[in-house]
Amino acid sequence: MKTLLNALVVLSVGAPHYACAQYPTRPIRSIMTVAGGADVVARLVAQGLTEALGQPVVVEAQAGAGGAIGAETVARAAPDGHTIMLASASTVVMNRFLSKSARLDPIRDFTPITKAFETVALVVTSPSLPVDSVQELIEYARRNPGKLSFGTSGVGTTHHLSGEAIRLLTGIDWIHVPYKGGPPVLTDLLSGQIQVGFSILATAAPFVSSGKIRVLAVNGAKRFHVIPDVPTVSEQLPGYEAPSTWGGYFGPAGMPRPVAKRLHDEIVKVLNRPGVRSKAGDIGFVIDTSTPEELTETIRRDIAYTGRIVKAVGIRPE
Numbered sequence: 001m002k003t004l005l006n007a008l009v010v011l012s013v014g015a016p017h018y019a020c021a022q023y024p025t026r027p028i029r030s031i032m033t034v035a036g037g038a039d040v041v042a043r044l045v046a047q048g049l050t051e052a053l054g055q056p057v058v059v060e061a062q063a064g065a066g067g068a069i070g071a072e073t074v075a076r077a078a079p080d081g082h083t084i085m086l087a088s089a090s091t092v093v094m095n096r097f098l099s100k101s102a103r104l105d106p107i108r109d110f111t112p113i114t115k116a117f118e119t120v121a122l123v124v125t126s127p128s129l130p131v132d133s134v135q136e137l138i139e140y141a142r143r144n145p146g147k148l149s150f151g152t153s154g155v156g157t158t159h160h161l162s163g164e165a166i167r168l169l170t171g172i173d174w175i176h177v178p179y180k181g182g183p184p185v186l187t188d189l190l191s192g193q194i195q196v197g198f199s200i201l202a203t204a205a206p207f208v209s210s211g212k213i214r215v216l217a218v219n220g221a222k223r224f225h226v227i228p229d230v231p232t233v234s235e236q237l238p239g240y241e242a243p244s245t246w247g248g249y250f251g252p253a254g255m256p257r258p259v260a261k262r263l264h265d266e267i268v269k270v271l272n273r274p275g276v277r278s279k280a281g282d283i284g285f286v287i288d289t290s291t292p293e294e295l296t297e298t299i300r301r302d303i304a305y306t307g308r309i310v311k312a313v314g315i316r317p318e
Contacts, residue, residue: 023081023259027056031074031085033067034247036153036182037202037283041117041247041271042086044279048270049263066098066154067091075109079252081259086116089244090157093302097310098156098317106303112295113249113264116271120201120226120284121159121219121245123233124186127211129195134217134236137196141172148174150196151185156315158243159198161306162219162233164313169239189213200245201226201284220245224284243309244302246288248295264292 028049032042039061046057062070071091077083092106104110123134131137141148152159155178163176177194179185182203189197190212197204198219207213217233218224219242234240249267251260268289270276277287290298309315 023262024053024055026082027058028053028081029077029083030057030059031070031083032059032061033063033070033085033087033091035061035063036119036200038086038088038117038119038247038285040283041276041280041285044276045086045116045249045267045270048273048276049266052266052269053262066095066157068095068104071095071104071110074250074252075104077252079111079254079256081251081255081263083252084113084263085110085250086247087250088119088158088247089302092248092250093244093299094156094158094161094306097306097315106299107296109253110250111253111255111260112292112299113251113260114267114271114292115246115248115288115290115295115298116267117247117280117285118220118288119245119247120224120286121162121242122199122201122204122208122215122230123162123217123219124189124197124199124204124208124213124215125195126189126192127214128192129214131216132214133231134233137216138166138170138172138237141170141174145173146175148172148196149177149194150174150198151177151179151188151194152198153182153185154178154180156310158245159219161243161309162198163196164309165240165243166233166237168309168312169237186213205284224286226281226284241305243305244298246298247285248290260292 030046042059046059049057074083074085131140150163182199185197186207188194208215215230218230219233271287271289280287
């Protein structure tokens with residue numbers, strides 16, 4: 001009996017290590033809660049992971065409700081590494097400030113794997129608006145209080161927070177017009193329904209290249225090499241801090257460390273392939289990987305930043 005008990009103890013202690021050594025044992029679901037061109041990155045990573053892990057990695061788009069539906073799917077999944085998620089800062093951090101029914105905690109309910117990219121965001125206008133820079137836009141808004149409207153992909157998104165941060169910093173009076181996604185912002189900008197838009201480069205690029213919209217600034221920490229002459233908002237507006245525009249990979253909470261580490265190492269290898277970096281960069285997704293600990297710290301900073309803006313503006317969860 002004692003020999004049998006000892007054997008059972010050894011088996012129970014060794015079981016997780018055995019499972020990790022065998023990982024993966026079936027196809028992996030890669031839930032994508034990010035819209036607007038990120039599917040290119042998700043599919044490139046899925047292809048690389050399939051080659052590295054020997055199991056199919058299937059990308060599933062679940063970007064509805066600001067990514068909350070996909071995030072719920074991942075949070076409820078078994079933490080065995082067979083369900084992962086590519087999510088944005090909006091999905092992971094900002095949804096908790098916007099929805100009364102939001103139940104997910106970005107620190108408690110997920111296992112961070114790696115940051116994947118930074119999205120190139122832009123401040124754009126119609127060529128008919130007589131401004132060529134953020135400074136001129138602010139001066140125009142001051143001369144025309146309440147007559148400028150800025151469109152974003154929704155309440156509480158990084159784009160919305162950007163517009164509100166500019167308003168808080170400068171005191172301008174402009175009107176937020178939220179849309180369900182990025183493309184309608186540009187549609188109404190072109191038709192003259194709004195005067196300013198916040199957009200990602202992947203969505204705006206065709207209209208920029210055709211001259212139908214004008215780029216005033218890159219809404220990020222640094223300029224983008226594809227449009228090196230376009231300054232950032234913070235270069236033109238001292239004291240401005242752009243919200244995070246990252247996307248990153250996560251698993252459910254409680255993933256075994258060896259599984260999470262293998263996913264991290266393989267995803268980072270794929271993302272840093274020159275071909276992947278080039279294809280992602282061409283559409284405005286700058287590859288930027290991290291350790292899980294660095295991603296957690298980024299999330300903590302973003303929670304603090306978002307909380308400050310939401311409180312100052314008075315955004316209430318619905």
